[in-house]
Amino acid sequence: MDFCYIWPILALSVILHWIYRVSEDYYILSFFSRRVRAKEGKSLDSIASVAPGCTIFGNCFDLYGKDNGEVFNYFRNLAKTMKRSYIQYNVGVPAYQIIDAENAEIMLNDQNLISKGLIYDFLHPALKTGILTSTGKKWHMRRKMLTPTFHFNILEQFQEIFKSESIKFVQPFIGQEESEISLSKLIPRFTLNSVCETAMGIKLDDMHGKGDRYRESFEMIEKSFIKRLSNPLYWNNCFYNLFVASKNEPFLKVVHDFSSEIIAKRRILLEDILAEKLKTQTADDDIYINKKTRFAMLDTLLLAEKDGLIDHSGICEEVDTLMFEGYDTTSNGIIFSLMNLALYPEMQDLCHAEIQNNIEDDLSNLDMIQLSKLRYMECFLKETLRLFPPVPIIVRRTTRETELANGLILPTNTQIGVQVFDIHRNPKYWPQPDEFQPERFYKENSKDRPTYAYLPFSAGQRNCIGQKYAFLEMKTLLVVVLKHFKILPIMDPESFGFHAGITLRTKNNIRVKLVKRN
Numbered sequence: 001m002d003f004c005y006i007w008p009i010l011a012l013s014v015i016l017h018w019i020y021r022v023s024e025d026y027y028i029l030s031f032f033s034r035r036v037r038a039k040e041g042k043s044l045d046s047i048a049s050v051a052p053g054c055t056i057f058g059n060c061f062d063l064y065g066k067d068n069g070e071v072f073n074y075f076r077n078l079a080k081t082m083k084r085s086y087i088q089y090n091v092g093v094p095a096y097q098i099i100d101a102e103n104a105e106i107m108l109n110d111q112n113l114i115s116k117g118l119i120y121d122f123l124h125p126a127l128k129t130g131i132l133t134s135t136g137k138k139w140h141m142r143r144k145m146l147t148p149t150f151h152f153n154i155l156e157q158f159q160e161i162f163k164s165e166s167i168k169f170v171q172p173f174i175g176q177e178e179s180e181i182s183l184s185k186l187i188p189r190f191t192l193n194s195v196c197e198t199a200m201g202i203k204l205d206d207m208h209g210k211g212d213r214y215r216e217s218f219e220m221i222e223k224s225f226i227k228r229l230s231n232p233l234y235w236n237n238c239f240y241n242l243f244v245a246s247k248n249e250p251f252l253k254v255v256h257d258f259s260s261e262i263i264a265k266r267r268i269l270l271e272d273i274l275a276e277k278l279k280t281q282t283a284d285d286d287i288y289i290n291k292k293t294r295f296a297m298l299d300t301l302l303l304a305e306k307d308g309l310i311d312h313s314g315i316c317e318e319v320d321t322l323m324f325e326g327y328d329t330t331s332n333g334i335i336f337s338l339m340n341l342a343l344y345p346e347m348q349d350l351c352h353a354e355i356q357n358n359i360e361d362d363l364s365n366l367d368m369i370q371l372s373k374l375r376y377m378e379c380f381l382k383e384t385l386r387l388f389p390p391v392p393i394i395v396r397r398t399t400r401e402t403e404l405a406n407g408l409i410l411p412t413n414t415q416i417g418v419q420v421f422d423i424h425r426n427p428k429y430w431p432q433p434d435e436f437q438p439e440r441f442y443k444e445n446s447k448d449r450p451t452y453a454y455l456p457f458s459a460g461q462r463n464c465i466g467q468k469y470a471f472l473e474m475k476t477l478l479v480v481v482l483k484h485f486k487i488l489p490i491m492d493p494e495s496f497g498f499h500a501g502i503t504l505r506t507k508n509n510i511r512v513k514l515v516k517r518n
C-alpha cells in the first residue's frame, strides 16, 4: 500500500492545528496582532465590540489611501455604527477606541497608563521627546519643572501680553466700517506671537517674518504626519526614514532653527536680567514675580540648565513642544469661537452685554479679575471646545499586559484612543449633541453629567498644563474684538469640512466679517 499521500495530509493537519491554536491568542491576518481578552467570568462582547475591518486583514488597511477628510470621517462613522467603545486590530497591534465617559475615566485615571501611543512617535522628528511625548521618569521631571511656570502670578503677567497682542490684532481694522478676514490665516499669527512673548520672552516682530515660515513648515510636517498615519508601511521607522523622512527635513530645519534662534536670544537677555538683578536685589525678591522684569517659561529651563537639571537638547525639545502646543491649540479654539459668535448673533449679543456690564471701555485696565466675571462667555468657550475640540483624540499605549477596571485585558503595546470628538457628541451625555448650546455649562445643567464626558484638556496626571493660560488668551482676544466689532458670518458652516491633522483642521479657511460698532 502506498502511504506517500499521508505525509502532506499529516503536515496540513499539523499546520491547521497550529493555526487554530495560535489564532486563539493572535489575530493572524492582522499580522499577528495579539487579541484583547476579557477577565475570567466576563465575555469580551459584554465590555466592547470588535470593529469589522474594510479588508480581511482586520483594520490594517482601513486608512490606506484615505485623505485627511476621509481619515477624520472614518472614526466618526465607526463611532456612529459601533455606538460603544470598540476594539480594532491593526498591523501587529490591537487598539481600544473609547467613545464613552465611563471608560475614558478608567483609562485616564490608571496610574500605569501614562505612555503615549504610537502616533506620538510620528511627532518625534519635530518635537523629539519633550513633556508631551516623553514618559516615565523623564516626563515626571519635566512636568515638575514646568508646572510652576503656570502659576497665577505668572499668568497675570502673561495676561498683559495677551492684552497688548489683542489690541495689536484689531488695530488694522479699527478705521474701517467693515472688513472680511480669514480667521484661519490671521489667528495662528496672533497665537504664535503671544506664545513667543509669554513662553519664550521674545517678540516675533523682531524676527522678520520667520514666524510665518515656522507655521508654514509645521503645516508641511503635519501633512507628512497624516501620510504616515494612513499607510501602515510607514509606521515602521526604517520604511519611513527610507521613503518619506528626507522630504520633511527642510521643514524640520526651519522649525528647529526658529526655536534655536529664540533660545539663543533669550539666553543673552536672561544673562542681562540676572546681572541687573544682582545689582538691585532685595531679600524677598523673586525672579518669577518681579513686576519690572517679565518672566518667560523658557527662563525656568535656562535656570534649570545652570543647575544641571536639563541640557541644551532638552531645552530645545521643550521649547519646540511649548511653542507648538501653545499656539496651534489656542488658535483652533479662537477660530471656532469667533466663527460661533458670527453664527449665533443672539449669543454674541449676550457676550457683548456681559462685557459692557463688567469691563470698562478703557481696555488698559483689563485684567484677570475682570475676565473672571465673564461667566456666560466662559460657557460659550466651553461649548465651542465641546463641539470643536482642538485635540480630538488622545492616545496611550500599554507597556505591559494591563487589566482595566472594566475587565478588559489589553496585551502589551495596545493603543488606547480616547476619541474626545466622539465623547463630546455622544447623545448619552449631550442631548441634541450637534446643537450649539452654551447653557449646557450652567452649573445647574452640568451637575448630573459625568466629569469625563468633557475632555478638551484631557484629564488625570497627563492633563493639559496650559488650560488656564489658554482660557485667558481666548477670553482676552474675544473681549477686545467684541468691544470694537460685531462679527458677521460670510460662509455656511457646512462648507468648511473637518480634516484630520495633529489638531482639529478644516478643509477650507474660516472667514468672518468684522463690522464697526457704534
Ligand code: HEM
Residues within 6 Å of the ligand: 131, 132, 133, 143, 195, 199, 321, 322, 325, 326, 327, 329, 330, 333, 389, 390, 391, 393, 394, 395, 455, 456, 457, 458, 461, 462, 463, 464, 465, 466, 467, 469, 470
Ligand atoms: C485651547 C487650548 C488647548 C487645548 C484644547 C489643549 C489640549 C491639550 C490636551 C488634550 C492635552 C493632552 C494631550 C495628550 O494626552 O495627548 C494637552 C497636553 C499639553 N498641553 Fe495643552 N491644550 C491647549 C493649550 C495649551 C497651551 C496654551 C499650552 C502651553 C503654553 C499647552 C501645553 C500643553 C503641554 C505641555 C501638554 C503636555 C502635558 C503632559 O503630557 O504632561 N496646552 N493639551
